[in-house]
Amino acid sequence: MPVKNHRDYNKEVERLAYTKEYIKETLNATAEYRDLYKDNIKDAMVNLDYLDSSQSYISVLINTKFIEMADRNFDNLKRIKDKPYFARIDFKPNERVEVDKVYIGKTSLMRAEDEVPLIVDWRSPIANIYYEGRIGETSYVAEGGIQEGELLLKRQFTIEDGELKNIMDIDIMTTDTFLQASLEANAEERLKDIASTIQAEQNRVIRADMSLPLIVQGVAGSGKTTIALHRIAYFIYTYEKTFDPENFMIIAPNKLFLNYISEVLPELGVGNVKQTTFIDFMEALVGKKYKMLDANEKLMALIHGEKASEGNKLEWLKWAAAFKGSMEFKELLDHYIRDVEKEYMPKEDFALHGHVIIPKEAIYHMLLQEFNYLPIYKRTDELKKTLRTQLKDFKEKILKETEEDYDNEIENIRCRMEPSEERRQKVLPLIEKRDAELQAIKKDVKTLVNNYIKGFPKKDLFEHYERLMTDVTLIEKYGQTMLPAGGAQYLCQQSKALLDKNKIELEDCAPLVYLKYRIFGFKEKLEINSVVIDEAQDFSLFQFYVLKEILNTNMFTLLGDISQGIHSYRGIQNWEDVIEKVFNERKCNYITLVQSYRTTIEVMNLANSVIAKLMNPGVVLAKPVIRHGEKPEIRAFTEKEALLKNVQEKLQELKGADYKSMAIIGKTKKECQEIKMYLDKHQKIHTRVLDEKEENYDAGIMLVPVHLAKGLEFDAVLIANIEECYQEEELDIKLLYVAMTRALHKLDVFFMKGKIPVLDDTPHELYIK
Numbered sequence: 001m002p003v004k005n006h007r008d009y010n011k012e013v014e015r016l017a018y019t020k021e022y023i024k025e026t027l028n029a030t031a032e033y034r035d036l037y038k039d040n041i042k043d044a045m046v047n048l049d050y051l052d053s054s055q056s057y058i059s060v061l062i063n064t065k066f067i068e069m070a071d072r073n074f075d076n077l078k079r080i081k082d083k084p085y086f087a088r089i090d091f092k093p094n095e096r097v098e099v100d101k102v103y104i105g106k107t108s109l110m111r112a113e114d115e116v117p118l119i120v121d122w123r124s125p126i127a128n129i130y131y132e133g134r135i136g137e138t139s140y141v142a143e144g145g146i147q148e149g150e151l152l153l154k155r156q157f158t159i160e161d162g163e164l165k166n167i168m169d170i171d172i173m174t175t176d177t178f179l180q181a182s183l184e185a186n187a188e189e190r191l192k193d194i195a196s197t198i199q200a201e202q203n204r205v206i207r208a209d210m211s212l213p214l215i216v217q218g219v220a221g222s223g224k225t226t227i228a229l230h231r232i233a234y235f236i237y238t239y240e241k242t243f244d245p246e247n248f249m250i251i252a253p254n255k256l257f258l259n260y261i262s263e264v265l266p267e268l269g270v271g272n273v274k275q276t277t278f279i280d281f282m283e284a285l286v287g288k289k290y291k292m293l294d295a296n297e298k299l300m301a302l303i304h305g306e307k308a309s310e311g312n313k314l315e316w317l318k319w320a321a322a323f324k325g326s327m328e329f330k331e332l333l334d335h336y337i338r339d340v341e342k343e344y345m346p347k348e349d350f351a352l353h354g355h356v357i358i359p360k361e362a363i364y365h366m367l368l369q370e371f372n373y374l375p376i377y378k379r380t381d382e383l384k385k386t387l388r389t390q391l392k393d394f395k396e397k398i399l400k401e402t403e404e405d406y407d408n409e410i411e412n413i414r415c416r417m418e419p420s421e422e423r424r425q426k427v428l429p430l431i432e433k434r435d436a437e438l439q440a441i442k443k444d445v446k447t448l449v450n451n452y453i454k455g456f457p458k459k460d461l462f463e464h465y466e467r468l469m470t471d472v473t474l475i476e477k478y479g480q481t482m483l484p485a486g487g488a489q490y491l492c493q494q495s496k497a498l499l500d501k502n503k504i505e506l507e508d509c510a511p512l513v514y515l516k517y518r519i520f521g522f523k524e525k526l527e528i529n530s531v532v533i534d535e536a537q538d539f540s541l542f543q544f545y546v547l548k549e550i551l552n553t554n555m556f557t558l559l560g561d562i563s564q565g566i567h568s569y570r571g572i573q574n575w576e577d578v579i580e581k582v583f584n585e586r587k588c589n590y591i592t593l594v595q596s597y598r599t600t601i602e603v604m605n606l607a608n609s610v611i612a613k614l615m616n617p618g619v620v621l622a623k624p625v626i627r628h629g630e631k632p633e634i635r636a637f638t639e640k641e642a643l644l645k646n647v648q649e650k651l652q653e654l655k656g657a658d659y660k661s662m663a664i665i666g667k668t669k670k671e672c673q674e675i676k677m678y679l680d681k682h683q684k685i686h687t688r689v690l691d692e693k694e695e696n697y698d699a700g701i702m703l704v705p706v707h708l709a710k711g712l713e714f715d716a717v718l719i720a721n722i723e724e725c726y727q728e729e730e731l732d733i734k735l736l737y738v739a740m741t742r743a744l745h746k747l748d749v750f751f752m753k754g755k756i757p758v759l760d761d762t763p764h765e766l767y768i769k
């Protein structure tokens with residue numbers, strides 16, 4: 001139906017025009033206010049006295065705050081001026097007869113004159129009805145109370161460049177055409193916000209209780225990354241007074257991925273959230289004394305591995321990675337730390353000139369009991385304070401006693417002997433000795449505490465790690481029953497090979513940070529209290545645990561998909577372990593998402609047929625949103641040259657279609673480079689091989705090694721396989737599944753005959769040849 005035929009078209013056009021005008025005026029006024037605040041600051045600066053809290057100083061502070069607020073308002077309004085809102089709900093509270101017409105947009109706008117809300121933020125309590133409620137009786141929670149009422153209208157708008165293009169009223173039966181339209185669009189360069197089309201199941205994730213850990217197991221394309229970012233925006237809005245954006249941290253797999261998601265939060269009006277990778281965060285805590293190995297090197301070894309000849313070596317490699325990420329390894333470190341604690345003890349009493357001030361046993365007690373809430377080496381800071389106070393009191397006593405001892409002796413001589421040269425010869429040395437001793441005591445007092453503490457045996461962080469990880473006897477002693485035969489030897493030999501070359505690997509990060517936390521402590525308090533981890537299936541239990549301990553928070557949102565766990569050799573196998581071992585079975589929210597929004601039914605059916613081969617009872621197959629596309633084309637070749645030629649032709653064909661982003665996914669970087677070489681030689685289309693260090697993520701035609709494609713998406717995907725094989729085993733099945741589920745609209749698979757046996761028995765109706 002043409003939009004003009006909608007019964008409320010004129011009213012809505014009028015309303016839109018009014019809102020736009022009001023925004024325009026507010027923007028002008030904000031700019032004026034900003035200038036006024038600036039002038040106020042200038043005036044105040046003239047009279048500024050930094051030393052007192054003069055009126056001018058207060059004025060500078062207040063006006064700076066106002067400028068910040070004005071800037072934020074200005075930016076928010078500027079962002080929405082051409083699309084002030086995307087939905088309207090009509091809600092009639094039970095106790096009133098009037099109906100509230102609520103226009104929902106990405107930021108709120110209040111009419112200053114009468115405080116009537118012109119636009120209500122999508123994160124506000126009443127907006128929950130838009131995402132959750134159906135026409136009819138409904139309710140929402142606001143300020144601790146439940147507001148019940150009736151939802152009379154749920155309306156969506158398409159507004160483009162300030163013009164009303166479509167109005168869609170949603171009743172119980174309507175499918176979400178807005179969602180459909182949004183999913184049919186081609187992929188932008190970067191991930192986009194979905195405030196207008198958030199689905200009820202996603203809304204529950206976004207608004208789930210922040211004080212409890214939340215684990216989201218979501219199939220490929222279920223919107224995990226997107227809703228993680230919306231959740232942060234929601235919380236910053238809802239708990240504006242409690243949390244600053246700086247208190248949030250997003251951990252993503254690599255810089256490329258961070259760049260890919262970089263536009264969502266600013267679009268939602270949120271800035272200053274810390275965004276990092278696990279390695280970068282860990283390195284910031286322990287320093288960069290050692291060079292970090294490429295985190296994917298192990299995966300590459302497993303992908304390339306000549307399974308038969310290297311079988312045993314690969315098994316050990318996997319075992320060590322898994323062990324270093326396990327809670328058993330944490331226990332092993334705890335044993336070691338206990339010994340460090342025992343070693344970090346004085347050998348002697350704390351004494352001044354032979355006078356014991358505090359016996360060493362009492363000091364042991366202080367270190368092990370009183371100060372045991374502190375990291376081991378930090379306990380001596382507290383101990384120092386105690387020693388200094390005790391010494392201060394004791395010093396006077398000792399000086400007095402020493403002086404008295406000598407004086408008594410001198411007095412004795414004086415009483416016993418008549419004044420004579422002989423008496424003088426006896427007394428004089430005593431006086432000199434007394435003065436020297438008093439002098440010496442006073443001198444000693446100055447350095448006594450520091451010298452005493454210096455005597456505690458201390459090592460630096462890396463010395464500790466090297467000592468532990470390269471000593472078979474130590475590992476065996478602490479590892480005891482946790483290690484398989486030969487395990488300690490393998491760990492040592494592997495660590496030695498790396499550390500000798502001044503290198504460490506990803507799996508060393510958590511233990512190093514843990515040792516630092518328990519033995520040294522951190523220089524500054526870590527201000528992060530809420531952590532969002534995307535692609536969390538690639539984390540190990542120990543990594544989660546370390547983050548939880550050092551940040552001292554339970555506010556975690558972990559999002560991942562076990563089916564995409566291509567690093568499962570080092571990562572988790574299931575979420576139950578995380579709940580039980582990391583969060584100690586304390587209350588945890590666990591939500592599963594099975595609806596996939598990214599791909600078409602045809603692509604998802606094929607991908608599901610692949611992942612089903614895992615026969616993992618934990619794997620839940622994705623349900624695609626009702627959106628059809630072409631069936632994937634699967635072609636096996638006998639000649640490499642023919643395959644490459646077909647890749648080239650397919651690319652030409654896809655270029656003819658209206659796709660914004662296309663990827664040829666290869667199993668390894670080497671394969672991607674080989675394809676690129678062929679394409680460079682035979683056609684003039686610009687392609688590039690994606691590198692994880694890249695911070696600039698641009699759409700276009702990309703050659704992507706599959707492990708880097710994880711988390712990303714492309715309009716069209718062509719899986720091309722030349723030399724490498726996708727075997728019928730866990731890692732390869734997951735890699736193939738990841739590659740297939742990157743496609744939004746179109747998927748094709750070209751491979752050399754026999755290289756992807758998992759596709760051999762794929763039902764014919766799922767693809768075209």
Ligand SMILES: Nc1ncnc2c1ncn2[C@@H]1O[C@H](COP(=O)(O)OP(=O)(O)OP(=O)(O)O)[C@@H](O)[C@H]1O
Binds near residue numbers: 711
């Ligand atoms: N409610 C929604 N409305 C519109 N688009 C959506 C919605 N939910 C998800 N999408 C789109 O689906 C695609 C997949 O989302 P996202 O990348 O966040 O999923 P994911 O679960 O992290 O995927 P994966 O695990 O496969 O990397 C994106 O293009 C996103 O914009």
